[in-house]
Amino acid sequence: MFAALELLDAGIKPLIFERGKKIEERDCDIQRFIRERTLDPESNIQFGEGGAGSYSDGKLFSRVNNSPYANRVLETFIRFGAPEDIRVVRKPHLGTDVLCGIVRAVRNYILEHGGEIHYSARLTDVRVSDGSVAGIVINGVEEYPASTLYLAVGHSARDTFRMLHENGVALEQKPISVGVRIEHPADVINRVRYGAKYHDAPGQDAATYSFNHTDRKTGRGVTTFCMCPGGEIVNASSESGRLVLNGMSYAARASAFSNSALVVRCHSEDYPSAHPLAGLEFQAEIEQKAFEAAGRDWKVPAQNLMDFIGGQVSAGIHANSCKMGVVAVDLKALFPKFVVEELLSAFVKWKQDEPLFVSEQAVLLAPETRTSSPVRICRDENYESVTVKNLVPIGEGAGYSGGITSSAIDAIKAVKRCLT
Ligand SMILES: Cc1cc2nc3c(=O)[nH]c(=O)nc-3n(C[C@H](O)[C@H](O)[C@H](O)COP(=O)(O)OP(=O)(O)OC[C@H]3O[C@@H](n4cnc5c(N)ncnc54)[C@H](O)[C@@H]3O)c2cc1C
Structure with a gap:
């Protein structure tokens, strides 16, 4: 336009x-x-x-x-x-x-x-x-x-x-980043960012954040991206049998939840081949696994954050903003091993720095694969x-x-x- x-x-x-x-x-x-x-x-x-x-x-x-x-x-x-x-x-x-x-x-x-x-x-x-x-x-x-x-x-x-x-x-x-959407109640993020004293101050906008972590051993970066305070996680799929998420909000940013992409930097070597279109295949494989894992009816794979860290499928998924419904799955099964390892490494670091961010209230929905063009x-x-x-x-x-x-x-x- x-x-x-x-x-x-x-x-x-x-x-x-x-x-x-x-x-x-x-x-x-x-x-x-x-x-x-x-x-x-x-x-x-x-x-x-x-x-x-x-x-x-x-x-x-x-x-x-x-x-x-x-x-x-x-x-x-x-x-x-x-x-x-x-x-x-x-x-x-x-x-x-x-x-x-x-x-x-x-x-x-x-x-x-x-x-x-x-x-x-x-x-x-x-x-x-x-x-x-x-x-x-x-x-x-x-x-x-x-x-x-x-x-x-x-x-x-x-x-x-x-x-x-x-x-x-x-x-x-072209390299891309892939990972999950992380969502918290907006008030939890307000507490992380504004503190216990001001989290509910009148006229306050839903808080934003940006977290980054670089794994010193592998040199890979993990980053939050496209953060949507007071927003909604949306099923942004465009191909049959391939599921992908993204985040949106309305002007008022007034929903009870705040979400963000949480993605791991991928390199071209992570793609299945040197073919110029191999990045598309890389994305599509994750999206297809996600569609199938959640029952092939466009519900969204999800896992509570602490269960993802603890390695167990959640017994029930925390309240979240996704209108298409969620299914508890082991999110690790959707991604290449390095993506899971890098996410876990970032959570260890952030747990020390921002314990409320890596806490019981957070839920992960997946996958986020279309962060940019591959x-x-x-x-x-x-x-x-x-x-x-x-x-x-x-x-x-x-x-x-x-x-x-x-x-x-x-x-x-x-x-x-x-x-x-
Ligand atoms: C849910 C969501 C939230 C986002 N949030 C933000 C945000 O807050 N801020 C931000 O900066 N970016 C955000 N983005 C990314 C942003 O939308 C894109 O970076 C931006 O739209 C890119 O613009 P574009 O015109 O290059 O491509 P697009 O917006 O993707 O437009 C491409 C157009 O081409 C059409 N098209 C495709 N193939 C063909 C074809 N063969 N023939 C004819 N037409 C075709 C499509 O229908 C589409 O209309 C978000 C994306 C999504 C999905």
């Missing part, structure tokens, strides 16, 4: 092809998934208008905060309905309720200014002529000529990565694919950004570069 806005600013009317549905219809599909446990692989928390960010916590901070580009992204969000205070707060966040409204406003703007949006329109092939993009194929049947193809497919478009590989587009492996679509300094001219991979799926703000910045910079 940010690429489209940039093109419109330059007087170019973009054609957008979105495999999913309009945000309103997508919302119905997500609610149906929760209610009836039927996943639409084309319309879910990953796929559909607005992309993966629409059902997120909407954290807008990134490593490039305060840069002119980051400010431009914030200003664009404000222009389309975000509250003005995101300009000044240290860690701006929007919440899914606000984000979905912004997505509608951006869509209307694109349409009113001559852009075209095709829904349920999956890119299934790229036509290349003399080393340049000449056209695209949608849903296997519709052909469109194309002079420039901005490819912003996100990190979950595994079929698209395969198609690109088959077409000779250069791809390479593939990079190799591009040059002009943002073009190194093998196919006028193919411009952008955003998280290109493998050069992570998160809403940095992906938006990547899109803006790519369009600017391509138009000069």
Whole structure:
């Protein structure tokens, strides 16, 4: 959407092809998934208008905060309905309720200014002529000529990565992190962060945290990531038989729970082979084990933290925010051994530093595997694919950004570069 806005600013009317549905219809599909446990692989928390960010916590901070580009992204969000205070707060966040409204406003703007949006329109092939993009194929049947193809497919478009590989587009492996979601009652986290005296002070926001641990023996890092204070753990699956979690929140961050991804850094050597797409297999194997372990009906594998540490399946799972329900399993069985060992090593350290964090109230749900893209679509300094001219991979799926703000910045910079 940010690429489209940039093109419109330059007087170019973009054609957008979105495999999913309009945000309103997508919302119905997500609610149906929760209610009836039927996943639409084309319309879910990953796929559909607005992309993966629409059902997120909407954290807008990134490593490039305060840069002119980051400010431009914030200003664009404000222009389309975000509250003005995101300009000044240290860690701006929007919440899914606000984000979905912004997505509608951006869509209307694109349409009113001559852009075209095709829904349920999956890119299934790229036509290349003399080393340049000449056209695209949608849903296997519709052909469109194309002079420039901005490819912003996100990190979950595994079929698209395969198609690109088959077409000779250069791809390479990229390391990711995998692990679990950890959740506590929000009040426990407030006590960890604000202390016993102020944990319930009036007007206090649900507390955030960030923990890191590096195993000195192995050099691997364990980190909390995408923390959602007063949020919800969501079933963010997009493929039949493969289960993946993520976290989201509403603007008010008022739920009784606070969760975060808790992930272990993986290296390319952890992948099953040197094939550029081996990282996809690595993720998919964990996701498939999770789906099967929890009974193949989209319930979520879970284990109370102290049982995970003690090595036993929980007799009952603590109250948690996951609407799709949980099943007590041995989470260790879902992951490669090194992931489990690194998590355990981090818990030992954090138990000493923050005993309330590693305490009886915490529960683990799994898996968190889509922290970033396990593939990079190799591009040059002009943002073009190194093998196919006028193919411009952008955003998280290109493998050069992570998160809403940095992906938006990547899109803006790519369009600017391509138009000069
Ligand atoms: C639940 C959740 C919470 C998150 N929370 C945060 C957060 O708080 N802060 C943050 O910075 N980041 C968060 N993220 C990550 C963030 O959403 C992504 O980094 C960001 O959306 C990446 O943007 P993108 O446009 O590159 O890709 P995406 O948002 O993934 O968009 C890709 C789009 O391409 C479409 N598509 C895919 N393949 C095709 C195809 N073949 N043909 C046509 N269309 C296709 C998809 O339907 C989708 O709309 C969260 C993600 C999730 C899932």
